[in-house]
Amino acid sequence: MSVSYKRSICWVRRDLRLFDHTALAEATYRSHEVFVVFVFDPTILDLLEDRAHLRVSFIHRSLQEMDRKLREQGSRLWVLLGNPATVIPQFAKEIQAEAVFASRDYEPFARRRDLTVQENLKLAGIEFLDFKDQITFDPHELATAEGNPFRVFTPFRKAWEKLFIADRDAAEAVSDLNKLARDDESIDYPMPSLKDLGFQEVELWLEPGEDAGRKRLANFASKLADYKAKRDFPALDQTSTLSVDFRFGTVSIREAIRLTLEHPSEGADSWRSELIWREFYQHILFHYPDVVDQTFQPQYRDIEYPGSKEDFEAWSEGRTGFPIVDAAMRCLNATGWMHNRLRMVVASFLTKDLLVDYRWGEAYFQRKLLDFDLASNNGGWQWSASTGADPQPYFRIFNPISQSAKFDSEGNFIRRWVPELADLEAPSIYFPALAAEFDLLTASVELGKTYPHPIVDHAIQRDRAIALLSKKPITES
Numbered sequence: 001m002s003v004s005y006k007r008s009i010c011w012v013r014r015d016l017r018l019f020d021h022t023a024l025a026e027a028t029y030r031s032h033e034v035f036v037v038f039v040f041d042p043t044i045l046d047l048l049e050d051r052a053h054l055r056v057s058f059i060h061r062s063l064q065e066m067d068r069k070l071r072e073q074g075s076r077l078w079v080l081l082g083n084p085a086t087v088i089p090q091f092a093k094e095i096q097a098e099a100v101f102a103s104r105d106y107e108p109f110a111r112r113r114d115l116t117v118q119e120n121l122k123l124a125g126i127e128f129l130d131f132k133d134q135i136t137f138d139p140h141e142l143a144t145a146e147g148n149p150f151r152v153f154t155p156f157r158k159a160w161e162k163l164f165i166a167d168r169d170a171a172e173a174v175s176d177l178n179k180l181a182r183d184d185e186s187i188d189y190p191m192p193s194l195k196d197l198g199f200q201e202v203e204l205w206l207e208p209g210e211d212a213g214r215k216r217l218a219n220f221a222s223k224l225a226d227y228k229a230k231r232d233f234p235a236l237d238q239t240s241t242l243s244v245d246f247r248f249g250t251v252s253i254r255e256a257i258r259l260t261l262e263h264p265s266e267g268a269d270s271w272r273s274e275l276i277w278r279e280f281y282q283h284i285l286f287h288y289p290d291v292v293d294q295t296f297q298p299q300y301r302d303i304e305y306p307g308s309k310e311d312f313e314a315w316s317e318g319r320t321g322f323p324i325v326d327a328a329m330r331c332l333n334a335t336g337w338m339h340n341r342l343r344m345v346v347a348s349f350l351t352k353d354l355l356v357d358y359r360w361g362e363a364y365f366q367r368k369l370l371d372f373d374l375a376s377n378n379g380g381w382q383w384s385a386s387t388g389a390d391p392q393p394y395f396r397i398f399n400p401i402s403q404s405a406k407f408d409s410e411g412n413f414i415r416r417w418v419p420e421l422a423d424l425e426a427p428s429i430y431f432p433a434l435a436a437e438f439d440l441l442t443a444s445v446e447l448g449k450t451y452p453h454p455i456v457d458h459a460i461q462r463d464r465a466i467a468l469l470s471k472k473p474i475t476e477s
């Protein structure tokens with residue numbers, strides 16, 4: 001491809017890596033000199049209540065790694081602070097850039113932001129070029145036979161698989177690192193410390209950055225074949241834990257897909273299908289941005305959930321008296337991560353057993369999750385609440401006790417996070433309220449004292465949930 005720009009910017013956002021990076025590859029092929037830039041936007045940072053913030057720490061440390069890697073190439077990362085609509089055009093003018101390259105972001109806020117940045121750049125005669133990077137197909141590339149967006153997962157996956165051509169859709173985007181702008185002391189936008197940004201350093205349970213992310217991916221290769229059989233058991237370490245890497249782009253989605261093609265198996269197919277779920281929710285969010293505030297299924301928009309604030313608090317603090325729910329919530333509170341099976345269990349429990357509005361749970365996850373992603377979180381919550389695109393049918397309600405028996409049969413996950421039940425054997429550990437007095441005594445469990453009584457009766461709440469939701473049957477999509 002011929003070089004058309006003297007100087008350009010590669011503005012990184014949720015693509016914090018150098019390897020297999022579409023916008024960077026395009027920028028380096030089309031320009032003589034490329035400045036890699038990140039913007040800390042106070043509009044986003046100011047909204048964050050917790051000053052010891054997991055995601056801010058993850059981003060900051062990933063950027064430090066990126067800066068180090070760029071310096072190894074004789075370049076560096078330029079870090080701006082301010083509203084991108086102002087600071088990107090200002091910086092572009094200062095360095096006399098002719099174009100800004102970026103990876104496409106499909107969230108409603110990001111789309112509005114990018115449009116404003118593009119307009120402001122245009123006023124200065126600077127081009128804005130964005131590229132598909134974090135998903136395989138852009139929302140307009142996949143449609144039903146009638147030309148509509150897919151609203152159901154399986155036909156979406158089938159269409160994805162039909163359209164997919166590995167050499168085209170999972171090819172590595174190779175950058176020409178010789179084109180990176182030399183570090184220039186006259187253009188000094190140093191990396192602010194977390195303290196400068198008003199945040200504290202936080203201990204993270206997994207290593208941030210591209211190197212650690214790619215290592216996670218490589219290590220996961222040995223687990224891929226067993227993924228389908230073992231993915232549902234939270235006590236086993238059998239899922240990839242790459243969600244945070246896909247969220248911040250420390251791992252390329254194409255590299256992940258290539259892994260499934262290089263190690264073909266039932267497990268690899270199953271894992272790729274999960275990556276396609278992620279893409280499905282990105283498309284849903286793009287086509288139906290109103291899901292951020294309201295149910296995808298219109299018949300549920302006026303639903304009034306009777307659940308109480310006290311029950312919500314017991315849920316969020318892990319003291320519901322249902323051990324699998326409590327263990328999962330305590331794990332989330334301590335680490336910022338939760339296994340997918342447990343996300344489904346606790347979301348079902350909140351919405352169907354406690355009859356609390358799914359938006360409260362969604363907001364709680366947004367606050368706590370290291371891998372928080374608007375599209376997947378909203379999709380997961382609306383799936384569990386039976387209000388979303390292709391959701392869990394409202395009459396299929398998880399029983400938290402049989403979920404423990406099925407997916408944590410020895411009680412090991414519960415034991416790890418609810419230490420006051422550590423000496424209780426399975427099956428008593430699934431639900432101490434039904435355990436024999438003798439078992440409780442020998443395990444030093446005193447209900448109401450060392451561990452809470454159940455805050456609800458599952459059988460009663462299940463019927464109430466069905467009554468609440470069945471008045472408004474789910475329409476076929």
Ligand SMILES: Cc1cc2nc3c(=O)[nH]c(=O)nc-3n(C[C@H](O)[C@H](O)[C@H](O)COP(=O)(O)OP(=O)(O)OC[C@H]3O[C@@H](n4cnc5c(N)ncnc54)[C@H](O)[C@@H]3O)c2cc1C
Nearest residue numbers: 239240241242243274278340343371372373376377380381
């Ligand atoms: C209520 C609820 C909330 C959720 N919130 C988020 C969120 O904020 N961010 C997030 O990344 N995922 C979310 N998920 C999806 C899923 O739980 C996590 O992606 C998964 O647990 C991450 O672990 P992993 O990387 O080991 O997954 P793996 O099992 O290794 O799966 C590989 C990748 O596929 C994607 N994926 C897997 N399952 C799903 C799914 N059900 N929906 C969408 N993508 C999926 C993720 O990117 C994941 O990293 C949520 C699910 C539920 C039920």
